[in-house]
Structure formats: C-alpha cells, structure tokens
Amino acid sequence: MLSLSRFLITILIFIEINFFSVVKFPDVYYQIAGYKSKYLTTMICLILLLLNILYYKMAEERIKKNYFFSPLLMFFSSLIIVFIFSYAVYNQSLIQTMKESYYLLIMLSTYFFVTYFSNRNELNYFVKLINWTSTIYALLLIFQIFIFKYKNILFLDFDVRTLGNIATKSxxxxxxxxxxFIMFSILISLIGIKLDRIRLLDICSLMIRVYFLIFISMTRMNIMISFILIIVSFVYSNKTSKKIKQLIINSSIFITLILFSKKIYNFLLNYFFNGVRKSSGESRLLEIDYYTNHIFFNGIFGRGFPSDDKYFSLNHGPEGKYYISDIGVLGFFSVFGALGIVFYISTIYKFILLYLRTSSNKTILLLILLYFVLSSITLFFMDPQRTLYLAIIMALYSVFYVPEKENKGETSL
Structure with a gap:
C-alpha cells in the first residue's frame, strides 16, 4: 500500500512540475494536466483518499488526527452550497459548474496526507522528493534562461498550458x-532541516532556489516569504549555535541598513514598484476594486462559479484581463462570499491555536503558519495551481502538532 502511495505521490509532484518541462506531451494531456487544468491531479488525489480509507482499516501503528476537520467540514459544506447556488442562479449545467470548481476536491487529499505523513519514513521520502525535484527543476530553468539570453535557444516546453511564455522586460x-512550487519546496526543505541536520548540500540547494525566485521568477511576495522563512528557521533553531544566530541577526540588520542607502533603495524601488512593476501594481489595485465588489455579489454567497463559457466578462472584468489568482485571499472571498470569510478566519484561528498549544515542533508550525498567512496576501491557495499545497501543509501541521498530554511518554516527529 505504501509503495503504491509513494508511486502516486511521485507522479503527482512530477505533474506539478510538468515532468521538468523537458518533454512536450500530446495536446490531450494538457487538457487534463496543464498549468490550469487539474483533472489528473484531482483524480490522483481522490485515488489517494480511497487508499487512505483502506489503509486506516489495515494500519496497526498510530495515525495522527486531522486537526483541521472543522475548517475542512465548513469548507466542503460551503463548496456544496455555492455549487448548487451557482447552478441555479446562472442557469448553467452541472458539468459547466463542475468545470469551474472541480479542482477544489483536491482538498480531500488532506485526509490521506495526514495518514501518510504519520509514517516517519514516508515523510522523509516526501521531503527528499521535493528537495531533489525542485533543485533539479530550478537548475534547468536557470540554465534555460541563460541559454535563451545569450543564444536565443529554447529547449524546455514553453506553452500557455505549461511554463507560459518567457517575458523579456526592462x-x-x-x-x-x-x-x-519553488517557494513551497523551500518550506518543505526547511522542515526537513528541522527534522534532521543541516548539510552543505542543503544550503546549496536553498541558494539555487532562492536565486531562481530573485532573478528568474521575480515574484515579489515569494521572494519576501522565502527570506522570512529562512531567517526564522535559523534564528529559532536549537541546532544553530548562538554565534550563528547572532551572525544572522547582525547580518539582517546590516542588510536592512544597506537597503536604506540611496542607490540600493532606488534599485529596489524600481525592481519592485516602478516601471513595468508599477503598472503591474496598478493593475492589481484595479483587480482588487473589481473583485471586492463581488464578495456580496449574490447576497452572502459571493460570485460563485459562473461558467467562463457564458460569463467570461463577469469572471475576468470588462476587458477580460482580471484574474482572482492575482489578488490573494480577496479572490477567494469574491467566489465564496461570507462563507469564504468565515472559513478563512476559522482556518487562521486553528493555525494559531494549535501553534500556541503544541508542546514541541513549534518552529515547524511557525514556518507553516507564516507561509500560509503571508502567501494569502497575494497568492491564495484556492487557485488550481496551489490547492494541493494547502492540503499538504494542513496535513503537515496536524502531524507536527503535539498536545501536551501526548508528549508525555511519546517522541514527537
């Protein structure tokens, strides 16, 4: 059973990175497993859920509890309500409504991952899988950009359904x-370091992925999140000596002072907020204004799941250029309305409550909490590209949470 689970999880991760984008698949594949098409991912997650049910019946070892049962129950109840509401209000077929919401079923895999990660060997395998695939993928992407810049050669699969187009900016x-995925992998790597010990290879791997975020992807929020998580991981680590902690703190202060120097400040201002990036920021503000008006578009239910085929301008604005994935948790609120707000607040509350009550693994829980909260600002997890990551971090949080009474006489993960 575990061997089959490993195989399916490996395939799942390879689908997430499009098998390193080195192979161009037939068009039919991208219809079920492209950047925005998550039919294959959803199907694998449902199979894993079935395995989870079977494994529970056969498992002899203790299985960790899913501490997010209440928020997840609230989410799936809201999903059913909004689904039925959308089907009725927009006069569209069940298939059209399902097409806009099917990927949210990926959240059911949380129950599988709690079971799977309760096994320390399987957890270690998952950490190594994410570390190696993300590092290799980042190296390939960095090399591709280098070759494209100097030789104008593309050897990876660039398509609107996969990597998209290379954007040549000023x-x-x-x-x-x-x-x-690279940002998610950094979180998993930091958790792996907390579980084991830090090696030179781990540092090099992290540096490669951070380099990718800064100089290749240039995704502002992910850059900031990666730095925050890395600093928190080392400062709060029991394995980090006081001298190294002090060095990290002093270096952070030094870097902060440098950033306030005029030349560096002007460079960062231009990198993050001026020129093309400024226009990007202004576009975000327009999207926020548009979608926040949808939070109570249909009473307490938000906009729901109107089909793109019939309501494209409603979903993407009058010019068809707006996407809810650009505005973080506000995009989620615009779909689920008041129900989405209640789910998000209850989830944040559960994250914080478990962090305050855990008797061990506090730094790991803090890293996951920070990742969830900071990502929600502009990159919320209920988009097709990120839903799997939310299911995984909820499962990890449940596994690493250790109540005080359990810690007595038990060794935590």
Missing part, C-alpha cells in the same frame, strides 16, 4: 509560473 528575463 529589468530582465522573467519566468514566473514555477515560482509557487
């Missing part, structure tokens, strides 16, 4: 789509 060549 500030450099940008490739943003893989940044979500």
């Amino acid at each position: 500030y450099g060549i940008r490739l943003s789509r893989p940044s979500d």
